[in-house]
Amino acid sequence: MQLHTFDSSAALNQQFAAEISSRLAAAIAEKGEATLVVSGGKTPLPLFKTLSETDLDWSRVTITLADDRWLPETHADSNEGLVKANLLQGKAASARFISLFDSAYPDDAYKGAAVVAARVAELPVFDVLILGMGEDGHTASLFPCSKEIQAGLAADAPVALAVTPATAPYQRLSLSKTRLLNSAVIYLHLVGPKKLTVLEQAMAGQDPLQMPVRAFLQQQQVPVHVMFTAN
Numbered sequence: 397m398q399l400h401t402f403d404s405s406a407a408l409n410q411q412f413a414a415e416i417s418s419r420l421a422a423a424i425a426e427k428g429e430a431t432l433v434v435s436g437g438k439t440p441l442p443l444f445k446t447l448s449e450t451d452l453d454w455s456r457v458t459i460t461l462a463d464d465r466w467l468p469e470t471h472a473d474s475n476e477g478l479v480k481a482n483l484l485q486g487k488a489a490s491a492r493f494i495s496l497f498d499s500a501y502p503d504d505a506y507k508g509a510a511v512v513a514a515r516v517a518e519l520p521v522f523d524v525l526i527l528g529m530g531e532d533g534h535t536a537s538l539f540p541c542s543k544e545i546q547a548g549l550a551a552d553a554p555v556a557l558a559v560t561p562a563t564a565p566y567q568r569l570s571l572s573k574t575r576l577l578n579s580a581v582i583y584l585h586l587v588g589p590k591k592l593t594v595l596e597q598a599m600a601g602q603d604p605l606q607m608p609v610r611a612f613l614q615q616q617q618v619p620v621h622v623m624f625t626a627n
């Protein structure tokens with residue numbers, strides 16, 4: 397794991413967006429297409445705006461989420477709604493988006509999970525994966541408080557699974573550890589001093605069931621860059 401610390405959110409976003417677009421451009425040059433996986437929550441909003449203003453052949457980029465709340469995109473807490481309103485705009489408006497929600501089962505992520513998993517299974521190796529982290533050490537929707545945590549971290553997990561966190565609202569749809577690790581590079585995007593304290597706690601112990609973000613920070617399969625700013 398490499399920790400990159402920035403003086404401000406503006407400096408982080410500028411450097412981070414440049415790095416992401418350069419990796420996506422390299423993937424397009426090599427394969428004709430690129431895949432970007434982002435996270436929801438409050439942290440990535442300014443990054444999404446910067447990315448949406450970045451020159452790139454976005455029509456060759458497929459974007460999906462590491463996780464989402466099981467909600468229609470019109471709901472204020474939908475990560476899909478957030479991405480569509482803030483990232484799939486401007487220069488990035490032509491990117492293809494793969495939803496982690498299925499309106500055929502609007503109230504039951506467990507019934508819809510297989511349909512979403514089939515969509516995600518068609519995607520190649522993720523060229524760029526951006527993860528966030530909660531103060532309980534969850535990442536994507538791999539929550540330590542959920543009964544699905546062992547399944548989500550298992551080597552033979554399906555690519556996506558339904559999750560019900562005990563300490564956070566809504567049923568969720570999360571990509572599994574195995575699918576998330578099928579990435580060329582992973583970025584962990586952290587803003588604020590509390591997130592640094594949680595990162596230090598995650599690095600100080602080993603059990604991913606207690607802090608699932610450890611499954612990404614403490615592995616050797618995929619390079620991980622932590623992009624951090626205190627403010």
Ligand SMILES: O=C1O[C@H](COP(=O)(O)O)[C@@H](O)[C@H](O)[C@H]1O
Nearest residue numbers: 435436437438439528529530536
């Ligand atoms: O519940 C979630 O939280 C994490 C962190 O969110 P933030 O608001 O602190 O940035 C996020 O990465 C995840 O995608 C989301 O579902």
